[in-house]
Amino acid sequence: MSSPAPAQAVHAWLDVTAGVAGDMLLGALVDAGADLDRVQAAVDAVVPRSVRLTRTEVNRGGQRSGKVEVDVLVDDPPHRTWASIRALLADADLAPITRQRALATFSLLADAEGFVHGIPPADVHFHEVGALDSIADVVGCCEALRLLGVGTVTASPLAVGAGRVRIAHGDIPVPVPAVAQLARDWPLVANPRRTGDDPRPVGELATPTGVALVRALAERCEDGPSFTLRTVGVGAGNKDFDGWPNVVRVLVGAPAGAPAAAQRGSAPALASAVDGDLEQAVQLEANVDDLDPRLWPGVLEALLSAGAMDAWLVPILMKKGRPAHTLCALAAADRADRIADVIFAQTSTIGIRQHAVARRVLARRSARVQVAGQDVTVKISHRSGRIVQATPEFDEVAALASTQGLPVADLHAEANAAVVRARLTAGAPLPTPEVSAGHGHDHPHDHGHGHGHSHDHGHAH
Numbered sequence: 001m002s003s004p005a006p007a008q009a010v011h012a013w014l015d016v017t018a019g020v021a022g023d024m025l026l027g028a029l030v031d032a033g034a035d036l037d038r039v040q041a042a043v044d045a046v047v048p049r050s051v052r053l054t055r056t057e058v059n060r061g062g063q064r065s066g067k068v069e070v071d072v073l074v075d076d077p078p079h080r081t082w083a084s085i086r087a088l089l090a091d092a093d094l095a096p097i098t099r100q101r102a103l104a105t106f107s108l109l110a111d112a113e114g115f116v117h118g119i120p121p122a123d124v125h126f127h128e129v130g131a132l133d134s135i136a137d138v139v140g141c142c143e144a145l146r147l148l149g150v151g152t153v154t155a156s157p158l159a160v161g162a163g164r165v166r167i168a169h170g171d172i173p174v175p176v177p178a179v180a181q182l183a184r185d186w187p188l189v190a191n192p193r194r195t196g197d198d199p200r201p202v203g204e205l206a207t208p209t210g211v212a213l214v215r216a217l218a219e220r221c222e223d224g225p226s227f228t229l230r231t232v233g234v235g236a237g238n239k240d241f242d243g244w245p246n247v248v249r250v251l252v253g254a255p256a257g258a259p260a261a262a263q264r265g266s267a268p269a270l271a272s273a274v275d276g277d278l279e280q281a282v283q284l285e286a287n288v289d290d291l292d293p294r295l296w297p298g299v300l301e302a303l304l305s306a307g308a309m310d311a312w313l314v315p316i317l318m319k320k321g322r323p324a325h326t327l328c329a330l331a332a333a334d335r336a337d338r339i340a341d342v343i344f345a346q347t348s349t350i351g352i353r354q355h356a357v358a359r360r361v362l363a364r365r366s367a368r369v370q371v372a373g374q375d376v377t378v379k380i381s382h383r384s385g386r387i388v389q390a391t392p393e394f395d396e397v398a399a400l401a402s403t404q405g406l407p408v409a410d411l412h413a414e415a416n417a418a419v420v421r422a423r424l425t426a427g428a429p430l431p432t433p434e435v436s437a438g439h440g441h442d443h444p445h446d447h448g449h450g451h452g453h454s455h456d457h458g459h460a461h
């Protein structure tokens with residue numbers, strides 16, 4: 001596998017002047033050439049057999065647009081908190097850059113919803129179907145960007161809409177509260193106008209998931225891109241107006257002189273340039289000798305909630321012989337400011353060291369084995385198509401031991417034996433991934449992400 005660096009020349013500019021929702025951006029990225037089967041595989045890696053993505057084409061205000069339908073295949077999907085989605089993303093068999101971008105997006109979404117509802121971000125919950133919708137949109141967009149080889153992203157000013165929108169909790173004003181939080185410090189543009197005598201306001205043009213994606217992915221706002229344009233993708237949601245196309249556009253290009261690679265259909269070649277096991281990150285550190293030790297678990301949790309990839313403490317002996325701790329947090333470079341904010345806000349340190357690090361991560365995949373008549377997840381880390389390690393999920397084994405009244409150590413030994421019997425041993429070839437069986441029922445819900453319909457899912461709090 002190669003390092004991510006060569007792909008940095010490919011740039012995407014997101015045109016969100018008509019608003020943005022997660023499915024609209026996904027439609028635009030697939031329209032720009034990202035392979036939908038590979039996008040589906042990434043979503044399956046996070047939530048196996050739960051969501052089916054289908055590509056269609058529609059017309060919006062006279063423009064042909066790509067559209068990705070998100071069908072939820074399970075009957076009673078669970079409510080999920082940001083903490084549980086973070087764990088799913090951390091364990092999934094995703095490319096490092098896809099994981100980083102998806103974690104950053106959900107972290108912003110959880111911060112915004114947490115602020116709006118006055119609760120800690122880790123406790124923000126995503127309603128049943130909406131959790132799967134959001135995972136499909138966020139992971140799908142992040143993987144699609146990777147497949148297109150996109151290293152950097154900018155975006156246009158944003159239209160948020162006007163009026164009110166009906167959600168599960170009642171009638172709320174547009175921009176909806178989470179969007180208002182997420183759009184802070186981002187230029188907004190006047191909403192497109194309905195044509196004719198239609199007096200209704202345009203409604204919700206930007207959804208929380210869509211704006212979280214823009215804010216997590218785009219490094220800054222630009223009125224237009226300055227590059228050699230290679231590919232254009234157009235993506236629609238459900239909402240359709242006379243007189244103006246309700247679409248997100250993605251313009252993919254490269255600085256003049258860069259290789260002409262980002263053309264429709266050439267995405268796989270670019271993808272290999274970012275498909276690597278080296279992740280770029282920053283590490284922030286502070287030595288602290290005067291914090292009440294009871295506060296440390298909360299600090300670590302707050303750092304993970306703010307999007308740190310990892311956070312830990314190292315016991316040290318400081319000057320004057322004082323026992324103390326080094327607080328360490330690892331994060332994507334674009335999260336460093338937020339991580340520093342948390343450290344300054346929640347600890348007594350008045351300084352932070354920060355340095356760039358590269359971390360080498362094994363790709364992961366999961367499988368299942370039978371233990372005491374029940375399925376237990378096995379986390380498989382792999383490299384070049386071979387298993388490096390396969391470990392039964394300890395928490396699942398412990399839960400099973402508790403329900404069956406058996407010693408954890410015995411069931412754990414049994415789980416390890418089942419892993420060996422299933423030939424999930426170091427050096428063995430990688431088993432087939434758990435992919436979408438794909439054939440659930442037609443789901444009654446509308447998965448249009450707030451564009452043009454009343455919405456009672458797809459949201460978090």
Ligand SMILES: O=C([S-])c1cc(C(=O)S)c[n+]([C@@H]2O[C@H](COP(=O)(O)O)[C@@H](O)[C@H]2O)c1
Binds near residue numbers: 021130208457
């Ligand atoms: O149900 C809740 S808590 C909810 C809160 C908010 C806030 O802005 S706060 C917004 N919504 C609406 O849910 C849909 C889906 O949005 P996605 O981002 O998941 O596509 C949309 O209409 C939001 O305005 C729900």
Ligand code: NI
Binds near residue numbers: 127168169460461
């Ligand atoms: Ni809600």
